Structures are given as C-alpha cells and as structure tokens.
Amino acid sequence: RITDDDKLNSETFGTGILARGHRLWPEIDKTCLEQLHYARQGVGEDGNGWQLFADEGEMKMYRREEEVDGMVIDPLKSCHVVKGVTAREMCHYFFSPEYRNDWETTLEEMTILENIAPDTLVFLQTHKRIWPASQRDALFWSHMRRIDDGVDKDANDVWIVCNRSTQHEEYPPANQGKCLRIHLTVILVCQTYITETKTIENTTRDDLTCKITYCSVVNPGGWAPASVLRAIYKKEYPKFLKRFTGYVVDQCKNKPIMF
C-alpha cells in the first residue's frame, strides 16, 4: 500500500517507490544501477580506447568507434563542470517534459505515452529529419532518482536521469512507414559540490559546483553512412551539452536553490 509519506518521498527524493509495481520497474532499476556504474568508470587514465573529440573549457567529450551490422553505434562519454546549480536542478530540467523543447534542438514532437510515477515516464519523440535519410523516432522510459549509496563521499549529493528504449504495443516501430526507430541508452549523472566552509543553510549559488557525466549509445535503427553519422555526433553532442547546461544555469538564476 502506498501512503502519502511514500508519495512525498518519491517526489522529493526520487526513490522510485511509486513505480515499483510497474511491469517496467525491474528493468528500470537494473539499468539505472548498471549505467551509473558504467558512468562512474570514467574514461580511465590513458583514455582506455576513448578518443577525445570535443574539448571546450571544462567540457570534454570522448567516443569509441563501434559498429553493429555495419551501423555506427559509437558510445559517448562526456564530462562537464558547471557553476551555480545543483545536481537535482540539472536532473529536474533534463527529466521534466515541460522544458524539453527549450533545450532539445533535434526534437520535432514529444508525447508522454505513460505517466508511471512523478519520477518515471515513457516518451515517444520524433526528431528532425536529415534529408535524404528517413526521419527517426525514439520510444523510451525515463527515470530520475537521488543516489544515496555512499560512493561519492566528497559530493554533497548525487542525482541521475536514465533513459532507455522500450516497446509499446500501440506504437510499434515504423508505424505507417514514416520513421525509423532509434535505440538509445542514456544516463546523466550529476554531483553537487559546496564550498567547504558553507552549510546547506548559508549556501549561495556562488558556492555551488555541479559535476556532470553524460553517457549515451544511440543505434540509428537503419543504415546511414558512417561518415555522416560521425559528423552529426561531432556537431550535435557538444551543441546539446553546452545548450542544455547553459539553459539550466539561466533558469536557476534568481530562483531559490533546489537541493
């Protein structure tokens, strides 16, 4: 039985308690933990096969060249450091559908197919077409939660959003032949750091640093030339991370800090 306290906890702390009875829950929970573990591994001291392809100030992006059946699925790992916002604020703007159109530049349409819980949604998105290739859509669950496993000891708090493709009976891929369906696994991991001399009560935005790790693997769902895909990645991923983080900083200015 779900109590009012459970509801409050779910909304406030992202425990996933309201989503627990859902058919997708075992997969959501398992994927979040796996992806968090993978994101925490970083790229290793010597790059470990990861190639740096974008290096702009604090933002670093790495990719590994990988193909499956001739299709490029290069995994991406990126790190960024942003001042003046918390991990929860970053994740809030990434997860919440009402802001997506403000920062997601490749989006054409977004529908919420299932509202599983305040911290767990299923989305269908159509993305802009790159002529002459077919248009792409993506159907995925999205889950936001606070991580309290004691691993990041120096951080004040850790929040994640994890997105992964799933199926939906009423929305099969290539419905009416319009779109090819991409397959994605994405995790955004954010950690808040506060100036050492401050406590939560007397912290101002000048005392906040948010460390971000964003990892993604996108299968384009149908053949596209490798060189074209890699050119899209190279341009679109840095554009996304700069635009998204800049958007969150702007939104949070002059608002009370949300821990």
Ligand code: 18C
């Ligand atoms: O994580 C991000 N966004 C989340 C919320 O929307 C969510 C969604 C991810 C979908 C990403 C896939 C987008 C495909 C877009 C098609 C190409 C459009 C390019 C338009 C250019 C004007 O997790 C942030 C995602 C940041 C995405 C960066 C671009 C990734 C490119 C992936 C290419 C996929 C195949 C495109 C096929 C083109 C064929 C020539």
